[in-house]
Amino acid sequence: MSKYKELKRQCYEANMHLPQLELVIYTFGNVSAVDRQEAVFAIKPSGVDYQQLKPEDIVIVDFDARVVEGRMRPSSDTKTHAFLYKAWERIGGICHTHSTYAVSWAQAQRDIPILGTTHADHFTQDVPCAPPMADELIQGDYEHMTGQQIIDCFAEKKLSYEEVEMVLLGNHGPFTWGKSAEKAVYNSKVLEELARMAYLTLQINPEAPRLKEALIRKHYDRKHGQNAYYGQEY
Amino acid sequence: MSKYKELKRQCYEANMHLPQLELVIYTFGNVSAVDRQEAVFAIKPSGVDYQQLKPEDIVIVDFDARVVEGRMRPSSDTKTHAFLYKAWERIGGICHTHSTYAVSWAQAQRDIPILGTTHADHFTQDVPCAPPMADELIQGDYEHMTGQQIIDCFAEKKLSYEEVEMVLLGNHGPFTWGKSAEKAVYNSKVLEELARMAYLTLQINPEAPRLKEALIRKHYDRKHGQNAYYGQEY
Amino acid sequence: MSKYKELKRQCYEANMHLPQLELVIYTFGNVSAVDRQEAVFAIKPSGVDYQQLKPEDIVIVDFDARVVEGRMRPSSDTKTHAFLYKAWERIGGICHTHSTYAVSWAQAQRDIPILGTTHADHFTQDVPCAPPMADELIQGDYEHMTGQQIIDCFAEKKLSYEEVEMVLLGNHGPFTWGKSAEKAVYNSKVLEELARMAYLTLQINPEAPRLKEALIRKHYDRKHGQNAYYGQEY
Amino acid sequence: MSKYKELKRQCYEANMHLPQLELVIYTFGNVSAVDRQEAVFAIKPSGVDYQQLKPEDIVIVDFDARVVEGRMRPSSDTKTHAFLYKAWERIGGICHTHSTYAVSWAQAQRDIPILGTTHADHFTQDVPCAPPMADELIQGDYEHMTGQQIIDCFAEKKLSYEEVEMVLLGNHGPFTWGKSAEKAVYNSKVLEELARMAYLTLQINPEAPRLKEALIRKHYDRKHGQNAYYGQEY
Numbered sequence: 001m002s003k004y005k006e007l008k009r010q011c012y013e014a015n016m017h018l019p020q021l022e023l024v025i026y027t028f029g030n031v032s033a034v035d036r037q038e039a040v041f042a043i044k045p046s047g048v049d050y051q052q053l054k055p056e057d058i059v060i061v062d063f064d065a066r067v068v069e070g071r072m073r074p075s076s077d078t079k080t081h082a083f084l085y086k087a088w089e090r091i092g093g094i095c096h097t098h099s100t101y102a103v104s105w106a107q108a109q110r111d112i113p114i115l116g117t118t119h120a121d122h123f124t125q126d127v128p129c130a131p132p133m134a135d136e137l138i139q140g141d142y143e144h145m146t147g148q149q150i151i152d153c154f155a156e157k158k159l160s161y162e163e164v165e166m167v168l169l170g171n172h173g174p175f176t177w178g179k180s181a182e183k184a185v186y187n188s189k190v191l192e193e194l195a196r197m198a199y200l201t202l203q204i205n206p207e208a209p210r211l212k213e214a215l216i217r218k219h220y221d222r223k224h225g226q227n228a229y230y231g232q233e234y
Numbered sequence: 235m236s237k238y239k240e241l242k243r244q245c246y247e248a249n250m251h252l253p254q255l256e257l258v259i260y261t262f263g264n265v266s267a268v269d270r271q272e273a274v275f276a277i278k279p280s281g282v283d284y285q286q287l288k289p290e291d292i293v294i295v296d297f298d299a300r301v302v303e304g305r306m307r308p309s310s311d312t313k314t315h316a317f318l319y320k321a322w323e324r325i326g327g328i329c330h331t332h333s334t335y336a337v338s339w340a341q342a343q344r345d346i347p348i349l350g351t352t353h354a355d356h357f358t359q360d361v362p363c364a365p366p367m368a369d370e371l372i373q374g375d376y377e378h379m380t381g382q383q384i385i386d387c388f389a390e391k392k393l394s395y396e397e398v399e400m401v402l403l404g405n406h407g408p409f410t411w412g413k414s415a416e417k418a419v420y421n422s423k424v425l426e427e428l429a430r431m432a433y434l435t436l437q438i439n440p441e442a443p444r445l446k447e448a449l450i451r452k453h454y455d456r457k458h459g460q461n462a463y464y465g466q467e468y
Numbered sequence: 469m470s471k472y473k474e475l476k477r478q479c480y481e482a483n484m485h486l487p488q489l490e491l492v493i494y495t496f497g498n499v500s501a502v503d504r505q506e507a508v509f510a511i512k513p514s515g516v517d518y519q520q521l522k523p524e525d526i527v528i529v530d531f532d533a534r535v536v537e538g539r540m541r542p543s544s545d546t547k548t549h550a551f552l553y554k555a556w557e558r559i560g561g562i563c564h565t566h567s568t569y570a571v572s573w574a575q576a577q578r579d580i581p582i583l584g585t586t587h588a589d590h591f592t593q594d595v596p597c598a599p600p601m602a603d604e605l606i607q608g609d610y611e612h613m614t615g616q617q618i619i620d621c622f623a624e625k626k627l628s629y630e631e632v633e634m635v636l637l638g639n640h641g642p643f644t645w646g647k648s649a650e651k652a653v654y655n656s657k658v659l660e661e662l663a664r665m666a667y668l669t670l671q672i673n674p675e676a677p678r679l680k681e682a683l684i685r686k687h688y689d690r691k692h693g694q695n696a697y698y699g700q701e702y
Numbered sequence: 703m704s705k706y707k708e709l710k711r712q713c714y715e716a717n718m719h720l721p722q723l724e725l726v727i728y729t730f731g732n733v734s735a736v737d738r739q740e741a742v743f744a745i746k747p748s749g750v751d752y753q754q755l756k757p758e759d760i761v762i763v764d765f766d767a768r769v770v771e772g773r774m775r776p777s778s779d780t781k782t783h784a785f786l787y788k789a790w791e792r793i794g795g796i797c798h799t800h801s802t803y804a805v806s807w808a809q810a811q812r813d814i815p816i817l818g819t820t821h822a823d824h825f826t827q828d829v830p831c832a833p834p835m836a837d838e839l840i841q842g843d844y845e846h847m848t849g850q851q852i853i854d855c856f857a858e859k860k861l862s863y864e865e866v867e868m869v870l871l872g873n874h875g876p877f878t879w880g881k882s883a884e885k886a887v888y889n890s891k892v893l894e895e896l897a898r899m900a901y902l903t904l905q906i907n908p909e910a911p912r913l914k915e916a917l918i919r920k921h922y923d924r925k926h927g928q929n930a931y932y933g934q935e936y
Contacts, residue, residue: 230310431571584805
């Protein structure tokens with residue numbers, strides 16, 4: 001029996017939540033879950049429909065994107081996942097979708113502005129939109145450089161990947177991550193909702209202002225600050 | 235056995251209607267139900283997913299937001315509920331959501347204008363949008379002052395909480411209330427639909443006029459006036 | 469046993485399709501079915517939630533809106549139905565909803581232009597939007613005059629109620645009708661879809677032209693003309 | 703027993719996916735599946751509701767649109783299907799719907815621009831919108847000429863029907879095709895999603911640029927090029 005059975009199960013279940021949450025149709029997405037001790041991660045096989053997907057189809061690969069276990073070809077975005085796991089040591093899962101509103105902001109090449117407390121309940125910055133890559137990088141090791149593009153975007157905007165757990169790739173779509181694969185999926189759903197609310201807000205009032213700093217701090221800190229009082233202490 | 239079992243059940247069921255009515259995802263909302271004789275109210279515990287929520291998780295607190303019964307921490311918005319129950323003696327339930335269209339109007343910092351009879355079937359005024367609070371109030375007893383902010387908004391606009399059972403908090407989202415927790419949830423759903431219709435109306439015709447006074451009075455009075463003839467007399 | 473049992477059943481089932489087709493929430497709509505020989509019609513009782521509605525709750529009224537059979541108060545819009553049944557002798561059912569897109573066009577006080585063949589598959593004219601009534605009519609026998617308002621609108625625009633089976637009441641919402649209650653409900657669903665498509669079309673291209681006359685005639689006639697070849701001959 | 707039983711089953715199942723994928727209401731669509739060896743195709747009967755449709759209702763017709771087997775009248779669009787099967791020898795299925803966003807672009811008489819990688823994952827060109835036909839063609843053999851109109855549009859824009867498997871008919875709606883009936887339905891769903899994303903993108907940023915050529919080539923080629931590495935090799 002595979003020693004990665006539990007890791008595959010986590011990855012499988014997180015993947016299956018994508019169609020349930022109406023974040024993907026057909027094969028338009030993938031989730032991975034990492035095992036830091038073994039230095040491998042589990043990822044969806046490429047081009048497999050969610051209705052056909054089985055736990056044993058999940059592929060185990062290492063941080064250089066080489067298959068360690070599995071009969072199927074891993075997601076075509078595997079190198080992007082590998083790059084991020086290597087660069088960001090404290091993430092446990094990554095999710096990529098083509099959810100409608102997040103893709104629309106990515107195609108518009110716009111950051112999603114922080115307009116309300118729903119956004120500040122999760123983080124304090126606009127959702128960053130990385131610009132499209134230079135042609136020579138696209139023509140080279142594209143999926144690897146997609147990881148680099150995300151890291152560069154966070155460096156340039158001085159963002160922390162532990163606070164802002166999502167990015168838009170210009171003209172492509174969202175990547176999200178978190179402590180676990182399940183948290184990465186949660187962030188994809190939250191992103192889609194933030195993208196939809198920001199879209200509607202600016203349709204109603206094109207001059208809608210950025211959320212004021214005091215509300216950003218209050219809402220973020222009551223959930224994530226040192227003296228957080230949101231949620232339960234188990 | 236708890237003497238609040240029935241109150242908890244009412245609160246639990248009203249809460250569970252929020253995801254069923256597509257008004258919340260994950261933990262984005264809370265409903266409370268009051269017992270005026272005992273001077274306590276039942277409220278959702280903080281940060282608990284609706285899929286995990288059980289009737290016995292509901293927390294009983296008094297009007298100063300102190301826990302009377304329950305193992306869990308109550309909603310982080312508990313002080314806002316407490317403030318409103320204290321100030322407004324004839325309400326029986328309160329509901330808070332982050333429903334998409336209502337939040338978008340709140341983020342746009344705009345009252346929702348009364349544009350049709352669907353709106354006038356429920357009340358005769360625009361849905362008020364309270365402005366964001368001053369920084370020193372946000373940094374102080376924030377959730378308590380959120381209740382104050384709602385009361386101030388109603389005083390300034392000369393609104394009756396018994397007629398207008400809903401408000402938007404600027405940049406945050408809607409609070410609704412009513413004779414019971416169930417009615418508060420009903421008002422949240424109605425608000426979301428009014429917000430969506432007003433959005434679409436102004437996209438179709440940015441000059442769409444306010445509903446004329448005679449239609450406002452006719453529709454409101456046939457349901458809520460002295461000679462109301464809508465509905466059944468049981 | 470009631471001699472109207474079958475009429476009540478038809479009316480009940482047509483009503484129950486409204487929430488299934490996502491045309492109403494709560495109590496926001498009503499359908500009636502006529503029996504021309506008996507000169508009565510069956511209609512939903514006022515203010516009853518669709519989840520509670522039972523076939524035996526349906527009320528039988530005559531063309532002067534007087535209750536003939538039933539323990540409950542009929543829909544507050546009963547006089548409008550009665551007026552239309554009296555005026556238009558070849559309709560068998562009437563439907564009223566507050567469906568989102570149709571209401572939004574009504575609130576915008578705009579006819580829905582004929583922009584495509586989906587529309588022309590059903591009729592050859594814009595969906596008419598009747599203007600709001602004069603104040604003295606609203607303050608008088610409102611629901612009766614609502615019927616008059618619809619007839620006047622059709623007379624002024626020279627429309628045939630046998631071709632155009634729907635109208636928007638300005639600031640209120642849609643009424644639809646047809647050979648049967650079921651057909652009236654069908655028309656409500658088609659109207660909602662036409663309203664949504666016209667909204668989106670004009671967002672994409674505010675200058676989108678009216679459908680050309682040759683396509684209007686072709687699509688209408690292949691379904692409804694003398695030499696129609698759409699559908700089955702049973 | 704019919705020798706076309708398997709062909710009818712394929713056609714039936716592809717048709718039934720349309721309401722499940724929320725691409726049609728009532729009778730608003732049709733799918734056909736071809737048998738190249740027998741030079742016939744199976745198609746939905748005209749005007750039959752999807753809820754009533756049975757596998758044995760499917761009609762078998764030849765490439766001149768003459769009924770070969772079946773008790774019912776075939777879809778009123780049968781001649782368009784026949785024309786395309788004759789003209790394009792390597793397609794196995796055709797699908798026509800009135801899906802909301804695709805119809806809205808068709809009514810707007812606009813090509814859907816290629817704005818992102820979701821689009822380039824499928825093909826490298828804008829979704830073409832054929833202009834409305836000349837009046838004399840509409841008044842003549844309309845459905846036959848609709849096929850001609852599609853072929854002409856592809857010739858004029860120098861598109862390959864094997865790469866671009868979809869078209870909008872101006873003021874009408876989409877036709878899609880593919881290696882099989884099921885693939886044609888898949889393309890209808892993808893088109894609807896591309897139409898929705900393009901609509902939202904241009905609402906967010908009316909100046910959103912066309913996807914850059916390097917990204918178009920990369921995404922198309924990794925799925926469909928000579929060295930494609932997306933999906934599984936079975």
